[in-house]
Amino acid sequence: MTRARSLGRRIVVPALSVITALLVGAIVIVLTDFEHLSQLTTDPGAAIGGALGGVARAYGAMLTGAFGDPGRVLTALQSGNSKDIAAAIRPITETLVATMPLIFCGLAVAVSFRAGMFNIGADGQLRLGALAATMTAIFLSGQVPAPVILVLAILMAVIAGGLWGFVPGLLKARTGAHEVITTIMLNYISSLVLFFALRSPVLRAAGSTSPVSKNLVPIVDVPNIIDLPTIRLDWGFIVALLMAVAVSWLLFRTTKGFELRASGFSATAARYAGMSAGGSMMLAMTISGGLAGMSGGFMVIGTVGQLSLDISGQIGFNAIALALLAGLRPSGVVMAALLFGALTNGGKLMGVQSGIPFDLLIFVMALVIMFVAAPGLIRSIWRIKVTPPSPEVPSMTTAAPAEQA
Amino acid sequence: MRLELRDITKRFPGVLANDRISISADRGKVLGMLGENGAGKTTLMNILSGLYRPDSGQILIDGEERVFRDPVDAITAGVGMVHQHFMLVPVFDVVEAVALGAETVKGPLKTFDRAAARKRVVELSEQYGLDVNPDARIESLPVGVRQRVEIIKALYRHSDILVLDEPSAVLTPHETEELFGIIRSLAAAGTTVIFITHKLNEVLEVADDIVVLRRGRVAGTADPKTATRQTLANLMVGRDVELIVPKGPAKPADVVLHIENLFVRNDRLDMSVKGLDLDVRAGEIVAVAGVQGNGQTELVEAITGLRSADSGTITIGGHHTEKASPRQVSDLGVAHIPEDRGRDGLISTMTIAENYILDSYHKAPYSHNGVFDLNAVRERAAQGVKDFDIRTPSIETYAGALSGGNQQKVVVAREFSVPVQLVVAAQPTRGLDVGSIEYIHRRLVEQRDAGAAILIVSTELDEVLAVGDRIAVMFDGRIVGILSGDDATYENLGLLMGGATFGGGVAA
Numbered sequence: 001m002t003r004a005r006s007l008g009r010r011i012v013v014p015a016l017s018v019i020t021a022l023l024v025g026a027i028v029i030v031l032t033d034f035e036h037l038s039q040l041t042t043d044p045g046a047a048i049g050g051a052l053g054g055v056a057r058a059y060g061a062m063l064t065g066a067f068g069d070p071g072r073v074l075t076a077l078q079s080g081n082s083k084d085i086a087a088a089i090r091p092i093t094e095t096l097v098a099t100m101p102l103i104f105c106g107l108a109v110a111v112s113f114r115a116g117m118f119n120i121g122a123d124g125q126l127r128l129g130a131l132a133a134t135m136t137a138i139f140l141s142g143q144v145p146a147p148v149i150l151v152l153a154i155l156m157a158v159i160a161g162g163l164w165g166f167v168p169g170l171l172k173a174r175t176g177a178h179e180v181i182t183t184i185m186l187n188y189i190s191s192l193v194l195f196f197a198l199r200s201p202v203l204r205a206a207g208s209t210s211p212v213s214k215n216l217v218p219i220v221d222v223p224n225i226i227d228l229p230t231i232r233l234d235w236g237f238i239v240a241l242l243m244a245v246a247v248s249w250l251l252f253r254t255t256k257g258f259e260l261r262a263s264g265f266s267a268t269a270a271r272y273a274g275m276s277a278g279g280s281m282m283l284a285m286t287i288s289g290g291l292a293g294m295s296g297g298f299m300v301i302g303t304v305g306q307l308s309l310d311i312s313g314q315i316g317f318n319a320i321a322l323a324l325l326a327g328l329r330p331s332g333v334v335m336a337a338l339l340f341g342a343l344t345n346g347g348k349l350m351g352v353q354s355g356i357p358f359d360l361l362i363f364v365m366a367l368v369i370m371f372v373a374a375p376g377l378i379r380s381i382w383r384i385k386v387t388p389p390s391p392e393v394p395s396m397t398t399a400a401p402a403e404q405a
Numbered sequence: 406m407r408l409e410l411r412d413i414t415k416r417f418p419g420v421l422a423n424d425r426i427s428i429s430a431d432r433g434k435v436l437g438m439l440g441e442n443g444a445g446k447t448t449l450m451n452i453l454s455g456l457y458r459p460d461s462g463q464i465l466i467d468g469e470e471r472v473f474r475d476p477v478d479a480i481t482a483g484v485g486m487v488h489q490h491f492m493l494v495p496v497f498d499v500v501e502a503v504a505l506g507a508e509t510v511k512g513p514l515k516t517f518d519r520a521a522a523r524k525r526v527v528e529l530s531e532q533y534g535l536d537v538n539p540d541a542r543i544e545s546l547p548v549g550v551r552q553r554v555e556i557i558k559a560l561y562r563h564s565d566i567l568v569l570d571e572p573s574a575v576l577t578p579h580e581t582e583e584l585f586g587i588i589r590s591l592a593a594a595g596t597t598v599i600f601i602t603h604k605l606n607e608v609l610e611v612a613d614d615i616v617v618l619r620r621g622r623v624a625g626t627a628d629p630k631t632a633t634r635q636t637l638a639n640l641m642v643g644r645d646v647e648l649i650v651p652k653g654p655a656k657p658a659d660v661v662l663h664i665e666n667l668f669v670r671n672d673r674l675d676m677s678v679k680g681l682d683l684d685v686r687a688g689e690i691v692a693v694a695g696v697q698g699n700g701q702t703e704l705v706e707a708i709t710g711l712r713s714a715d716s717g718t719i720t721i722g723g724h725h726t727e728k729a730s731p732r733q734v735s736d737l738g739v740a741h742i743p744e745d746r747g748r749d750g751l752i753s754t755m756t757i758a759e760n761y762i763l764d765s766y767h768k769a770p771y772s773h774n775g776v777f778d779l780n781a782v783r784e785r786a787a788q789g790v791k792d793f794d795i796r797t798p799s800i801e802t803y804a805g806a807l808s809g810g811n812q813q814k815v816v817v818a819r820e821f822s823v824p825v826q827l828v829v830a831a832q833p834t835r836g837l838d839v840g841s842i843e844y845i846h847r848r849l850v851e852q853r854d855a856g857a858a859i860l861i862v863s864t865e866l867d868e869v870l871a872v873g874d875r876i877a878v879m880f881d882g883r884i885v886g887i888l889s890g891d892d893a894t895y896e897n898l899g900l901l902m903g904g905a906t907f908g909g910g911v912a913a
Contacts, residue, residue, distance in 0.1 A: 255767045255775045262763065265752045272711065272741065272749045273764040274732030 014325055014332075016378050017371035018339065025364040026055045029356060058354040062361075065349025066342035068092045086228040091345065093226070093233040097303045099341030101126070103240040104295030105319030106326065106333035107247045108288040112165075112179075113328050114251060115284030116264035121168065121183025122292040123316030124190035125161040129293025130300045131197055132160035134213050134307040137300075138203060141219045149220040154297045161293015162286045164190065169285030173278030179285070187316075194309055205306070213300075213307035222302035236298035241334065243291060248330040250287075260284050292316065321369040340365065406467050406483060406565045407431050408597055413462035415448050422448040423459070424621040430566075430614070435588060435598040437612025437629070439605070441641055441838030442809060444618040446601050450568055453599075454486045455479035466566070485564025487555045489571045495544035500526050502543050503558045529560050533590050549580035556587065566597045573607055577696045578866060578899035585611045603641075603838065604867070605634040605648075617641055642840045648871070650846040653854070655874035657686035661827050661858035662708065667717035669703040676715070677703040679882035687826070690849065690859040692873030693884075694866065696902050700882040701862045702744060705831045708860070709741045710734035722826055735764055737827075740820035740852075742813075744831035744862075750816040753805025757797055758786035760804045761819050785822070793818035794844070810841030817848055828852055831862045846872050866895055880904050 036050035068091035076088035105122045112119035133153040140149045168182040198211035205214045222234040251257040263270040263280035270277050300307045322340050326332030347361030371378050409429040415422045423445045430436035440446045451457045455473035464471050473479045493502045504522040511518040526539045535553045573581045608615050615627040617640040625640045638646050662685040669678035677700040685691045706712035710731040719726050721737050743749040751760050762771045770781040786800045795814045834842040853859050863869050869876050876893045878886045878901035886901045
């Protein structure tokens with residue numbers, strides 16, 4: 001009862017942020033709909049109706065693009081034709097494919113933020129992880145069975161990403177170098193390392209002049225959850241969900257997690273309590289980097305199938321936004337990642353079908369984040385009473401059971 | 406001028422901060438306002454200074470009703486405030502700081518007429534015996550003098566009603582005496598003074614009338630000629646309290662904490678503790694008295710492992726701890742009640758349960774092999790809340806949501822949840838109300854009687870005198886005198902705290 005109420009209170013602001021952002025997005029769609037707006041003086045009813053119709057079509061396309069058309073799924077399932085089924089469920093599986101790295105990186109950011117470390121370097125850690133997995137796959141190609149390669153590739157990805165995260169943690173703990181600066185700089189370095197590695201003929205796709213790796217699918221491929229043509233959703237997604245459970249357990253059920261959170265809230269109080277704040281920083285950054293690296297690993301040997309320079313896209317930065325949207329809760333990260341995955345994936349179809357540029361989606365996502373960052377604004381827009389002064393962070397004994405459930 | 410507040414009521418969401426409060430102060434009189442934290446003193450003063458508007462009630466000055474819409478209205482009406490935290494620009498000199506916002510101007514360009522302002526500052530300073538150098542920079546002045554600058558600032562604005570909010574909190578006993586002299590001369594010259602405090606002996610000493618607030622209401626008034634500390638305390642708390650926790654004679658046993666020729670540097674690497682010697686035995690309470698900033702903080706940090714000693718010896722129960730970590734010290738059975746509980750003793754965004762295990766989370770029964778036993782955590786925390794009478798809706802409440810007294814109870818409950826041989830308590834009752842002080846002192850005496858060695862560092866003489874079996878006075882990084890609790894008085898402690906060496910030559 002109280003748990004349900006506290007959950008409701010926790011998600012009300014993020015949920016209203018999303019709704020508000022979509023409403024503002026709708027206004028922008030109307031305002032940029034010049035075709036209909038030009039009729040405003042001659043035929044106002046038609047103009048407004050048409051513009052609103054445009055909004056409905058756009059968001060409708062986005063929904064279909066993100067989750068598929070239920071009617072079509074149903075008919076496809078009845079027909080039993082695997083091609084039809086694949087085509088019908090592809091939108092939602094693609095949403096989950098886009099969600100997977102967002103979960104990994106969102107968790108990575110959440111762990112580091114919990115310890116008071118602003119890891120801006122998930123992108124770089126992801127790239128290094130992807131590179132390590134690619135190299136492992138290519139070097140071991142044909143020498144050991146594929147399942148062994150798979151395990152080793154992911155392991156190497158975690159180690160590489162973890163090291164790339166450990167470095168800023170070490171620098172902060174030992175010298176006080178600010179992690180925001182060091183992780184951003186390491187992002188640049190990781191890009192160039194990737195570029196250098198992809199110039200090597202060992203990794204580069206045969207005959208290609210652009211810096212992309214060989215296709216890794218023939219060497220190793222994470223098994224798919226549903227075995228249908230063109231469906232890319234694989235067990236990496238399940239591992240991402242498991243990691244959310246693991247991170248939640250780490251943060252709320254272990255003494256290490258307690259140290260991380262205590263140091264993150266108050267480094268001095270943690271020190272007074274005999275904890276090592278520096279140790280917590282390094283541990284948090286290593287775990288954080290490891291999670292981001294794992295994301296890169298699962299992408300190159302799974303959903304993407306090869307390594308390219310833009311493997312990380314904007315995932316590392318979107319992860320920061322979604323981790324904050326999630327209130328740094330692992331369960332929230334999964335939901336926020338789903339939202340971002342759906343927006344990204346649905347936005348593509350919206351662009352194709354309604355001619356509304358993909359940039360509008362980025363605009364809406366930016367609005368979501370802005371509104372989340374300004375809860376006071378959302379509360380005043382929607383006239384929500386300010387809840388008691390308790391800060392909106394979970395604790396060991398309250399949030400843990402909900403997180404685990 | 407005569408000030409009268411009639412039936413002032415102010416309600417905040419969920420709290421009735423002021424409930425039909427009526428007080429009055431005559432011209433040339435000092436009204437002492439006593440009350441615990443949360444009694445409504447601050448709200449009432451904010452109403453009087455124009456920061457809040459009352460929901461109902463009237464403010465009358467010389468019988469005429471006034472409405473203060475903002476602080477400017479209050480100043481115009483002649484009400485001057487001296488806040489607990491001074492509001493002076495550090496890089497200004499006294500004249501500039503005083504005149505800021507009320508500058509006299511001259512010439513067509515309306516430039517600041519410094520000469521006129523300076524003249525007035527000097528006049529005020531002489532008239533009331535404030536003794537302030539008008540050309541000194543604020544940042545170079547000691548706290549006591551800065552407070553006098555604040556008083557000049559109020560007088561400069563023709564305040565006939567002066568409100569002093571906890572003015573002695575930052576002062577040495579000697580500076581407090583000087584302040585009282587100033588208050589008396591202000592009153593003699595016709596200023597109405599409202600003196601807010603929670604210190605009982607101060608109102609008894611300086612006030613002409615005393616009003617006691619409790620839970621937003623006037624709990625009663627008292628005449629300082631007939632009232633005693635005890636009657637005032639009972640009025641403040643609403644029950645019989647013990648100002649001095651009863652304790653039997655100390656039974657000192659073996660030396661637990663031994664400090665010899667200790668040197669410790671502060672954050673700026675200046676030497677703060679300069680060759681300090683001190684022994685604390687099991688079964689006794691040693692109180693270290695001293696004005697803030699004489700090395701007490703560094704001493705406590707050195708003992709508890711938070712700061713490494715520059716040179717010298719510290720042993721706890723025979724173990725050398727000069728280079729020990731906080732955890733190693735804590736594992737020796739040392740309880741530490743830190744000076745700044747909000748920053749160092751608690752994590753306000755964690756729950757009471759989490760704060761309760763903050764320094765023993767890694768041990769059984771709370772965790773095994775790094776994994777928590779949440780049932781054990783909940784059970785123990787609930788027991789601690791019960792044993793220490795922590796007023797909280799649940800153990801899941803955030804520590805930051807508790808009152809100061811209850812926060813300190815959480816710290817004390819945690820520190821005493823394991824067996825201790827040494828308790829290091831820095832300012833253990835700072836900012837707490839009489840009821841909570843009584844409670845904390847009682848717990849410290851209990852620990853003493855159970856055989857622990859207790860070291861209390863405090864700037865409050867009342868506290869030092871109430872609980873110390875022996876009182877060590879710290880000045881400029883050294884212990885300049887040790888008195889037995891029976892011999893110590895305000896006077897001889899005050900002298901030592903000011904740096905005078907004691908005639909009897911009890912210690913060097």
